[in-house]
Amino acid sequence: MQIDLRTVTIKPLRHTFSHVARRLGDKPASRYQEGTLDLQADVNFHYRPLWDPEHEIFDAGRTAVVMADWYAFKDPRQFYYGTYTMARAKQQEAAESAFDFVEDRGLIEMLPPDVRELALQVLLPLRHLEWGGNMNNSAICAYGFGAAVTQPAMFHAMDHLGIAQYLTRIGLELADPAVLDQAKEAWMNDAVWQGLRRYIENTFVLSDWFELFVAQNLVLDGLIYPLVFEAFDKALTRRGGGAISMLTQFMREWRNESVKWVDATIKTAAAESPANLALLQGWVANWRAQAYEAVKPLAELALGQEAGAALDDIATAFDRNLNKLGLSR
Amino acid sequence: MASTVFLALQANEDTRLIIEAIMEDNPQAELHEYPAMVKIDSAGPLTIRRVSVEEKIGRDWDLQELHLNLISLSGHIDETEDEMILAWAE
Numbered sequence: 001m002q003i004d005l006r007t008v009t010i011k012p013l014r015h016t017f018s019h020v021a022r023r024l025g026d027k028p029a030s031r032y033q034e035g036t037l038d039l040q041a042d043v044n045f046h047y048r049p050l051w052d053p054e055h056e057i058f059d060a061g062r063t064a065v066v067m068a069d070w071y072a073f074k075d076p077r078q079f080y081y082g083t084y085t086m087a088r089a090k091q092q093e094a095a096e097s098a099f100d101f102v103e104d105r106g107l108i109e110m111l112p113p114d115v116r117e118l119a120l121q122v123l124l125p126l127r128h129l130e131w132g133g134n135m136n137n138s139a140i141c142a143y144g145f146g147a148a149v150t151q152p153a154m155f156h157a158m159d160h161l162g163i164a165q166y167l168t169r170i171g172l173e174l175a176d177p178a179v180l181d182q183a184k185e186a187w188m189n190d191a192v193w194q195g196l197r198r199y200i201e202n203t204f205v206l207s208d209w210f211e212l213f214v215a216q217n218l219v220l221d222g223l224i225y226p227l228v229f230e231a232f233d234k235a236l237t238r239r240g241g242g243a244i245s246m247l248t249q250f251m252r253e254w255r256n257e258s259v260k261w262v263d264a265t266i267k268t269a270a271a272e273s274p275a276n277l278a279l280l281q282g283w284v285a286n287w288r289a290q291a292y293e294a295v296k297p298l299a300e301l302a303l304g305q306e307a308g309a310a311l312d313d314i315a316t317a318f319d320r321n322l323n324k325l326g327l328s329r
Numbered sequence: 330m331a332s333t334v335f336l337a338l339q340a341n342e343d344t345r346l347i348i349e350a351i352m353e354d355n356p357q358a359e360l361h362e363y364p365a366m367v368k369i370d371s372a373g374p375l376t377i378r379r380v381s382v383e384e385k386i387g388r389d390w391d392l393q394e395l396h397l398n399l400i401s402l403s404g405h406i407d408e409t410e411d412e413m414i415l416a417w418a419e
């Protein structure tokens with residue numbers, strides 16, 4: 001008897017889910033597309049929420065920004081739960097080994113005392129600001145519309161929480177737990193922090209979630225990160241604080257990665273219509289002015305005499321980026 | 330045709346976007362789908378560009394990562410950090 005082996009090609013009847021095929025056609029879709037597109041519930045709601053009877057429970061009308069399609073937003077990183085957790089797990093391993101290295105080599109003991117003190121003063125109260133970033137992005141996720149925005153907003157919220165935790169750990173590496181209370185005290189009462197505290201507390205009560213996105217993710221992070229984790233970091237390193245730079249590596253990496261999503265989201269909304277553009281312009285102008293004033297005392301604390309020039313550079317780079325997104329200052 | 334080069338890749342989550350990028354960069358290329366594999370034929374040079382793939386997948390990509398999913402290829406290889414060109418030398 002003779003047996004012939006041959007390959008049989010079986011054509012799949014459908015290549016992806018219907019909700020994805022309705023948008024992209026019936027071809028293989030990426031996991032990101034399958035886990036994002038049209039996942040937001042948008043019809044057949046029952047009662048309106050008692051806490052907001054003006055709106056449905058999920059309602060695109062909670063922001064003044066109007067989009068014909070809320071899935072025009074894309075996350076350039078294509079994060080869905082799986083890829084997001086894998087990417088962060090990898091970064092966490094790198095961060096852990098940096099902490100281990102600094103501990104093993106006793107690099108903290110070798111820091112000049114004034115550098116250690118300054119790092120504590122600048123970095124530690126920031127954990128309260130980062131917690132604010134966590135709150136704000138959770139709010140964007142809760143009140144936003146469309147999985148293409150709310151999904152990465154939740155990732156962003158968790159990232160802010162993670163950064164707050166790393167800042168806490170840096171504090172514990174540098175000194176004893178009592179510094180956490182001192183940092184809280186500074187955050188609540190020290191003149192340096194009151195501008196930032198006012199800013200972040202004002203954003204807590206914003207009802208328009210897209211305005212919140214602008215105030216927190218575009219403007220505040222856009223000034224704080226280059227100031228603290230780039231300019232201040234360089235200044236510390238010059239003074240012999242390179243060990244601290246190793247411990248804040250995650251923040252720099254995270255900023256470079258997540259800013260792609262923030263920029264893409266703003267760009268898409270601005271390009272949608274002149275009305276959106278005008279709205280975004282107004283928000284950016286308002287929050288940028290406030291944020292600039294708020295970070296000034298922090299820049300002076302962190303950089304001393306170089307503060308003015310450094311802040312100018314940061315603001316110029318920020319405005320240049322705004323132009324790229326189709327906005328102007 | 331002696332000048333035809335090809336690249337055979339596994340068909341999976343990782344390669345779908347790489348294949349898309351290659352097909353956009355090489356309009357002359359033909360895509361053949363087989364079970365669990367795709368073969369890209371090209372009459373003339375076939376270019377795989379790092380930047381195009383990075384744009385599609387939204388993260389940094391090392392050209393060497395191609396080897397994780399590469400089944401076979403034919404042609405002379407001219408490889409840099411930014412692109413890999415498959416072609417038969419004249």
